[in-house]
Amino acid sequence: MMMQIFASTLRVSTPLIFAALGGMFSERAGVVNIALEGIMLIGAFGAAVGTLVTHSPWLGAGCGIGAGVMLAAIYGLFVIRLRANQIVAGMAINMLAMGLTPFLCKTLYDVTGSTPAVPISERFQSAPLYLSWGLVLVCWFWMKYTPAGLWVSFAGEHPEALDAAGVRVNRVRWAAVLLSGVLAGMGGASLSIFLSSSFSRNMTAGRGFIALAALIFGKWKPVPTAIACLLFGFTEAVQIRLQGVILWGTEPIPVQFIQILPYIVTVLVLAGFVGHSRAPKALGEPFRRG
Amino acid sequence: MAEGFTAAVELRELSRRCGNVAANAGINLRVEPGTIHGVIGENGAGKSTAMKILYGVMQPDSGDIFIDGKKCVWTSPTDAIAMGVGMVHQHFMLAGPYSALDNILLGAEPRRWGMIDRKRARARLEALASQYGLPVDWDRPIEELPVGIQQRIEILKLLYREARILILDEPTAVLTPQETNDLFCNLKKLRSEGKTILLITHKLREVMAFTDRVTVFRAGKVTGEVQTAQTTPQELASLMVGRKVVLNINVSPASPRPEPAIEIAGLSLAGEGAGSRHSLSNVSLRVNRGEIVGIAGVEGNGQSELLQAMLHPRDARCRTSGTVQFLNEDVTAWEALKIRDLGVAVIPQDRQHEGLLLERPVSESFLLGLQRNPAFSRWGLLNSGNWQAAATRAMKEYDVRPGDLTMPAGRLSGGNQQKLIVAREFQRQPRVLIAAQPTRGVDVGAIEFIHERIVRARDEGAGVLLVSFELDEILALSDRILVMYEGRIVAEFNRGGVSERELGLKMAGS
Numbered sequence: 080m081m082m083q084i085f086a087s088t089l090r091v092s093t094p095l096i097f098a099a100l101g102g103m104f105s106e107r108a109g110v111v112n113i114a115l116e117g118i119m120l121i122g123a124f125g126a127a128v129g130t131l132v133t134h135s136p137w138l139g140a141g142c143g144i145g146a147g148v149m150l151a152a153i154y155g156l157f158v159i160r161l162r163a164n165q166i167v168a169g170m171a172i173n174m175l176a177m178g179l180t181p182f183l184c185k186t187l188y189d190v191t192g193s194t195p196a197v198p199i200s201e202r203f204q205s206a207p208l209y210l211s212w213g214l215v216l217v218c219w220f221w222m223k224y225t226p227a228g229l230w231v232s233f234a235g236e237h238p239e240a241l242d243a244a245g246v247r248v249n250r251v252r253w254a255a256v257l258l259s260g261v262l263a264g265m266g267g268a269s270l271s272i273f274l275s276s277s278f279s280r281n282m283t284a285g286r287g288f289i290a291l292a293a294l295i296f297g298k299w300k301p302v303p304t305a306i307a308c309l310l311f312g313f314t315e316a317v318q319i320r321l322q323g324v325i326l327w328g329t330e331p332i333p334v335q336f337i338q339i340l341p342y343i344v345t346v347l348v349l350a351g352f353v354g355h356s357r358a359p360k361a362l363g364e365p366f367r368r369g
Numbered sequence: 370m371a372e373g374f375t376a377a378v379e380l381r382e383l384s385r386r387c388g389n390v391a392a393n394a395g396i397n398l399r400v401e402p403g404t405i406h407g408v409i410g411e412n413g414a415g416k417s418t419a420m421k422i423l424y425g426v427m428q429p430d431s432g433d434i435f436i437d438g439k440k441c442v443w444t445s446p447t448d449a450i451a452m453g454v455g456m457v458h459q460h461f462m463l464a465g466p467y468s469a470l471d472n473i474l475l476g477a478e479p480r481r482w483g484m485i486d487r488k489r490a491r492a493r494l495e496a497l498a499s500q501y502g503l504p505v506d507w508d509r510p511i512e513e514l515p516v517g518i519q520q521r522i523e524i525l526k527l528l529y530r531e532a533r534i535l536i537l538d539e540p541t542a543v544l545t546p547q548e549t550n551d552l553f554c555n556l557k558k559l560r561s562e563g564k565t566i567l568l569i570t571h572k573l574r575e576v577m578a579f580t581d582r583v584t585v586f587r588a589g590k591v592t593g594e595v596q597t598a599q600t601t602p603q604e605l606a607s608l609m610v611g612r613k614v615v616l617n618i619n620v621s622p623a624s625p626r627p628e629p630a631i632e633i634a635g636l637s638l639a640g641e642g643a644g645s646r647h648s649l650s651n652v653s654l655r656v657n658r659g660e661i662v663g664i665a666g667v668e669g670n671g672q673s674e675l676l677q678a679m680l681h682p683r684d685a686r687c688r689t690s691g692t693v694q695f696l697n698e699d700v701t702a703w704e705a706l707k708i709r710d711l712g713v714a715v716i717p718q719d720r721q722h723e724g725l726l727l728e729r730p731v732s733e734s735f736l737l738g739l740q741r742n743p744a745f746s747r748w749g750l751l752n753s754g755n756w757q758a759a760a761t762r763a764m765k766e767y768d769v770r771p772g773d774l775t776m777p778a779g780r781l782s783g784g785n786q787q788k789l790i791v792a793r794e795f796q797r798q799p800r801v802l803i804a805a806q807p808t809r810g811v812d813v814g815a816i817e818f819i820h821e822r823i824v825r826a827r828d829e830g831a832g833v834l835l836v837s838f839e840l841d842e843i844l845a846l847s848d849r850i851l852v853m854y855e856g857r858i859v860a861e862f863n864r865g866g867v868s869e870r871e872l873g874l875k876m877a878g879s
Contacts, residue, residue: 224484224485225483225484225485226478226480226485229467229471229475229478229485230475230476232464232467233464233467233475236464236465236466236467237462237463237464237465239462240462240463240464240472240475241475241476242446243426243446243456243458243462244462244475244476244477245445245446245447245450245476245477246475246476357466360464360465368426
C-alpha cells in the first residue's frame with residue numbers, strides 16, 4: 080500500500096513539476112505566470128490531438144508544447160510588449176484556454192467533453208517522469224552556473240541593473256515566458272497522454288495554480304520547488320487512494336470531500352508556511368528603460 | 370579655458386527636450402583627463418540629463434559627444450562602457466540577494482564551457498581591488514553589506530569593465546561622514562591611477578574640497594566653468610541659483626520660553642532578539658518653546674527610532690519603556706493622530722515614503738493629515754472649494770513650483786517636494802516642530818528657504834527638534850546640540866560652544 084502511494088505520488092507529481100519549472104523561469108525573470116493553468120490545459124489538449132493524429136506520444140507531446148508556446152506567446156505579447164497587468168492578462172489566458180479547448184474538441188470530434196481515448200500503446204509509460212526529474216537538475220545547474228541563468232535572476236530582481244549591464248531585459252523575459260510555455264505545455268501533455276488516456280474538459284482542475292503554490296513554497300528555486308510538487312502530488316495520490324475506502328461506519332466518505340484534500344493542503348501550506356518566502360523584487364512589474 | 374589638452378570628455382552644444390521642457394539647451398563641457406571634475410546645479414538644472422546622454426541611456430536631439438577627442442554616437446549604455454564611460458547611479462544597480470561577485474560580473478561574464486567562470490572573474494577582481502585599495506567580501510549577498518561597500522562594488526563594476534571615465538551621481542547622498550571620507554580617498558587614488566572622474570552633486574562643500582574644476586548648470590545651460598582653487602562657495606551658489614544666496618543664514622539668538630514643548634524621559638527600545646543592543650537606551654531630553662534643539666549623530670545611531678517612538682509611543686515596536694510629553698500633556702498612550710492635533714508638525718525623514726502620495730495629485734498630498742480639519746471637511750465630506758483654495762494659497766506662499774495642483778507629487782523636484790511638506794505641516798500653526806533631515810537631497814535655494822521657515826517657526830514660539838546628519842545644518846540652526854551615539858544621548862552643547870571637530874569626535878563615540 081505504501082509502495083503504491085509512493086509510486087502514484089511520483090506519477091501524479093510529474094505534470095506539477097513541469098509546470099512549476101515553467102513558472103520558475105517566468106517568475107524568476109519577473110513575469111507573474113498565473114497563465115500556467117491555461118497553458119497546461121491547451122498543452123494537454125494539443126498533446127491528445129497530436130497523439131491521435133501521429134500515433135506517437137513524442138510527436139504528440141511536441142504538439143502540446145507547440146500549443147503551450149503559442150499561448151505563452153500571446154501572454155508575452157500582452158504583458159511584455161504591451162505591459163498589461165499580469166494578473167488580468169493571465170486570467171484572460173486561462174479563460175481563453177478553458178473556452179477554446181472544448182470548442183476545438185467539438186469542432187474536431189463533435190463532442191465537447193473529451194477527445195477519443197488514445198490507445199495505451201501510443202501513450203507515455205514512464206518517460207515524462209524521468210524527464211521531469213532530469214529537468215529539475217538541469218534547471219538548477221542552469222540557473223546557478225550559466226550566464227543566462229544569472230540574467231533571468233536579475234531580470235526579476237533588478238531589471239535596471241541588467242539593462243545597465245548591457246543585457247536586453249525584455250529579451251530575457253520573452254525567452255523565459257516562452258520557456259514556461261514549453262514546460263507548462265509538456266506538463267499538460269503528461270496529464271493527457273501519460274496520467275490519463277485522453278483530454279477531458281478542464282482536466283487541469285487547478286494544477287497550474289497548485290504548481291504556482293509549489294513554486295512559492297519552494298522559494299522560486301528548482302529543487303525545493305520540485306520537492307514541494309511531491310508534497311502536493313502525495314496529497315493527490317492519497318486522495319485517489321482514499322476514494323471509496325470505508326474508514327469508519329458502513330459508508331465510504333463522499334468522494335467530493337476526499338477530492339478537496341489537495342486544495343486544502345495548498346491553502347494551508349500557502350497560509351502557514353510561506354510567510355517568509357521572498358518573491359523576486361521586480362515580479363509583476365513591466366520593464367521600460369529610463 | 371585651457372586648450373592645451375585633449376579632453377577626456379567633451380560635450381559640444383548638446384540639446385535635448387523632455388516633453389515641453391528643454392532639459393539641455395546647448396551644453397558645452399570639457400573635462401581634463403586625470404582630474405576630478407564637479408558638475409553642480411539645482412535639481413532639474415539638466416545635469417542628470419546631460420549625464421544620461423553621456424553614458425548612453427538617452428539620446429541627444431542635437432550636439433555631439435567626444436571621448437578622448439573621438440566623436441562618439443551611442444544608443445545604449447553598452448556602447449558607452451565599450452568606450453570606457455561608466456556610471457555609478459544614485460540608486461545602486463545591485464540586486465540584494467545575489468553575491469557581490471555576481472553583481473559585478475553580470476553582463477560581462479567570463480565563460481568556460483558555456484558556464485560562468487567565477488574563479489577567473491574573482492582573480493581579476495582581487496587584482497583590481499588591491500590595485501585601487503577597494504577590498505570587498507565577494508561572496509556575501511549585497512543586502513548584508515553596508516551602503517559604503519555597496520558603492521565600492523558599483524565602482525569595481527566599472528573598473529572591471531575597464532572604464533576610464535567614471536560618472537558618480539550624488540555619491541554621498543546615502544553615506545555617513547566616515548564613508549564619505551573613504552569614498553573621496555578612493556576617488557583620489559583612482560585619479561592618481563589616471564582615471565577621470567565626473568562628480569555630480571549639489572553639496573558645495575564636497576565640490577570645494579575634492580574637485581579640480583567645476584561646471585555649473587542652471588535651467589538646462591552651463592552658467593560657469595571654473596578652477597575650484599579660484600572660486601568660493603558663494604560664487605558657485607549664485608551661479609547655481611542665478612541670484613545671491615545666503616549660505617549660512619544668520620540665526621538670531623533664541624529667546625526660549627519656560628514652557629516645555631517636548632519632554633522625553635527614560636525612553637528605551639529593546640533591540641530585537643535577546644542580548645542585542647538597545648536601539649534606544651534611556652533617552653531623556655527637553656525642548657522648550659522658542660528654541661531649536663539639534664540632534665547630531667551618524668545615521669543609524671537611533672535617530673529614526675527616537676522619532677518613531679515620539680510619534681507612536683503606544684506601539685510596542687517603537688517604545689518599550691519611558692514617557693513622552695508634548696506641551697505638558699503626557700501622550701504616551703495616545704495615537705499619532707491625536708498627538709498631531711496638539712499642534713505637532715512633522716517633516717519626515719523620508720519624504721517619498723512617509724510624507725507624500727507620489728502618484729496622486731499635489732493637492733492630495735497637501736491634505737494628508739489635515740483631512741479632519743473642520744475647514745476642509747464636514748460630516749465626513751471634503752469641502753473641495755476650501756481645500757483647493759488653501760492649497761493654492763500655500764503653494765504660492767511656500768513657492769512650490771510648478772504650482773499645478775493636479776500634477777502627481779512624485780513629478781516635483783526634491784526641493785519642491787520638501788517645500789510642499791513644509792507648506793502642509795505649517796498649516797497647523799505648529800507649537801512643536803519635528804524636522805528630520807529637512808534638507809536631504811534638496812538644492813541650495815530650497816535649503817535656504819526651509820531653514821528660514823524653521824527659524825521663523827521658532828521665533829513664533831514653536832519648540833523645534835531638528836535631526837540631521839549634516840553637521841553644517843546642525844551647527845547653523847541649533848540653539849542646543851545633543852549628540853546621539855548607539856541609541857543614547859552622549860553629549861550636550863550650547864550654540865557656539867563646540868567646534869566641528871569636537872562634535873565629530875563625539876559622534877564617533879569618543
